[in-house]
Amino acid sequence: MNHNVIAIDTSTNIISLCIAKYDDDSENTQIIAGTELPTQLQHDISLIEGFRNLCTSANITTHQCDAIILGVGPGSFTGLRVSFAFAKAYAFTQNIPIIGISMFECTQDDVDITCIFAPCTKTRYFYTIAQKNTDPLQPVCANVETIVAEISATIPLHSQIALLGAVEDEQINSAIHRISQNSTRLSISEALLSKGIKKLVSGDHLPIDATPNYMASPITDRQGVKKRPKFKDTR
Numbered sequence: 001m002n003h004n005v006i007a008i009d010t011s012t013n014i015i016s017l018c019i020a021k022y023d024d025d026s027e028n029t030q031i032i033a034g035t036e037l038p039t040q041l042q043h044d045i046s047l048i049e050g051f052r053n054l055c056t057s058a059n060i061t062t063h064q065c066d067a068i069i070l071g072v073g074p075g076s077f078t079g080l081r082v083s084f085a086f087a088k089a090y091a092f093t094q095n096i097p098i099i100g101i102s103m104f105e106c107t108q109d110d111v112d113i114t115c116i117f118a119p120c121t122k123t124r125y126f127y128t129i130a131q132k133n134t135d136p137l138q139p140v141c142a143n144v145e146t147i148v149a150e151i152s153a154t155i156p157l158h159s160q161i162a163l164l165g166a167v168e169d170e171q172i173n174s175a176i177h178r179i180s181q182n183s184t185r186l187s188i189s190e191a192l193l194s195k196g197i198k199k200l201v202s203g204d205h206l207p208i209d210a211t212p213n214y215m216a217s218p219i220t221d222r223q224g225v226k227k228r229p230k231f232k233d234t235r
Contacts, residue, residue, distance in 0.1 A: 001023070001024055001025065002021045002022065002023050003021070003022045003023075003024065003066040003067060004019060004020075004021060004058070004060055004064050004065050004066050005019070005020050005021075005022050005029075005065070005066060005067045005068075005069060005193065005196075005197065005200065006018070006019045006051075006054075006065045006067075006068055006069070007019075007020070007068075007069040007070075007071075007189040007190070007192045007193040007196060008047070008051075008068060008069070008070055008071065008083050008086070008087060008189065009070075009071030009083070009103070009188040009189050009192055010039075010047060010071070010075075010076065010079035010080060010082055010083040011071050011073055011074065011075025011076055011079055011080055011103060011118055011119075011165075011188075012075055012076060012079070012118065012119055012165060012166035012188070013038065013039055013076070013079075013119070013166055013168075014036050014037065014038060014039065014166050014188075015036065015037040015038075015039055015046050015047055015050055015079075016034075016035075016036050016071075016187055016188040016189035016190075017034065017035050017036075017037075017047075017050050017051065017054050017189050018031055018033065018034035018035070018054075018187065018189040018190050018193060019031070019032055019033045019034070019054055019055070019058045019060070019065070020032060020193055020197075022197055022200070024201070027201075029193070029194070029197055031190060031193070032058045032059075033054050033055075033057040033058035034054070034187060034189060034190060035050060035053070035054055035057075036187060036188075036189075037050045039079070047082055047083060047086055048086070051086075063094065065090070065094065065096065066096055067096050067097050067098075067099065067200055068087045068090065068091055068096065068097070068098045068099070069098075069099045069101060069189075069192050069193055069196030069197075069200070070083060070084070070087045070098050070099065070100050070101070070192075070206065071083065071101060071102075071103060071188065071189075071192050072100040072101065072102055072206070073102065073103075073118070074102075074103075074118045074120070074126045075103070075118040075119055075126075076119055097200065097205040097206075098205060098206040099196045099199045099200050099204065099205055099206060100206035101192045101195050101196045101199070103116055103118055103164060103165060103188060103191075103192070104116055104118075104126075104128050104136065104139050105195050106164055106186075106188075106191035106192060106194075106195055107130040107136055108132075108162045108164075108186070108191070109132055109133055110132075111132060111160045111161060111162040111184070112131065112132055112156075112159040112160040112161065113129060113130070113131055113132070113155050113159045113160070113161045113162070114129070114130045114132075114136070114161075114162045114164065115127070115128075115129050115151070115155075115161060115162070115163050115164070115176065116128050116129075116130070116136075116139075116164045116165055117163075117164070117165035117166070117167045117172075118165050119166070120141050123143055123144060124141055124142060124143050124144075125141070125142065125144075125147060125165075125167070125169075125172075126139055126140070126141050127139065127140065127141075127142065127147060127165075128140070129150075129151070129154055129155065137154075144169050144171050144172060145171075147172055147175075148171050148172060148175045151172070151175050151176060151179065152175055152178075152179065155176075155179050155180075156179075157179055157180065158179075158180050158182070159179065159180050159182075160180065160182045160183075161176060161179070161180050161182065161183040161184070162183070162184050162186050163176065163183055163184065163185045163186065164185075164186045164188060164191055165188065
């Protein structure tokens with residue numbers, strides 16, 4: 001039987017949405033529509049309009065979603081509040097489950113390195129770095145200069161890199177480009193979807209009274225974490 005599953009993330013200045021059909025007989029997932037929308041600091045209006053347009057693109061009505069995969073943070077305080085309110089209201093009225101996924105769970109095993117960023121302040125980011133088939137480094141919060149230094153010291157040259165999250169800082173983007181010109185920016189909602197389907201099948205649903213993980217506790221400031229070793233070049 002096919003189920004329509006929507007993934008929502010509003011943790012950055014971009015609203016990321018996608019809808020997929022999940023077949024619980026074959027366990028296949030097919031993304032049928034997706035979009036990423038700049039918010040102009042109007043997450044509520046952009047999310048509702050984006051959801052309606054996405055359902056139209058997927059050729060379903062707004063009442064035909066069977067589960068919600070929700071980005072739970074860390075990230076934008078206002079953005080996360082809006083998506084949680086929307087998801088809870090929709091799930092309650094439609095009697096469907098919500099599956100909560102942190103962006104930091106979305107490491108990719110088909111690339112050498114995954115770099116994940118979520119906004120903290122105008123000059124600081126929550127971030128982690130993960131090597132293929134290994135646990136990611138402890139997520140931390142740091143300023144741009146510290147992140148650039150750690151990226152340069154940790155990631156082997158010419159690695160294939162997947163970027164997840166909205167990073168507007170040119171210094172960080174330039175540092176990644178210097179290490180490797182083979183980098184790909186991923187859709188947050190599609191990354192959430194691939195992890196969320198597994199939780200959906202296992203019945204690991206988000207309680208209806210859950211709250212956003214604004215600060216991603218127990219993430220600490222980078223200054224409180226020892227220097228991390230350079231990843232081995234396994235290519």
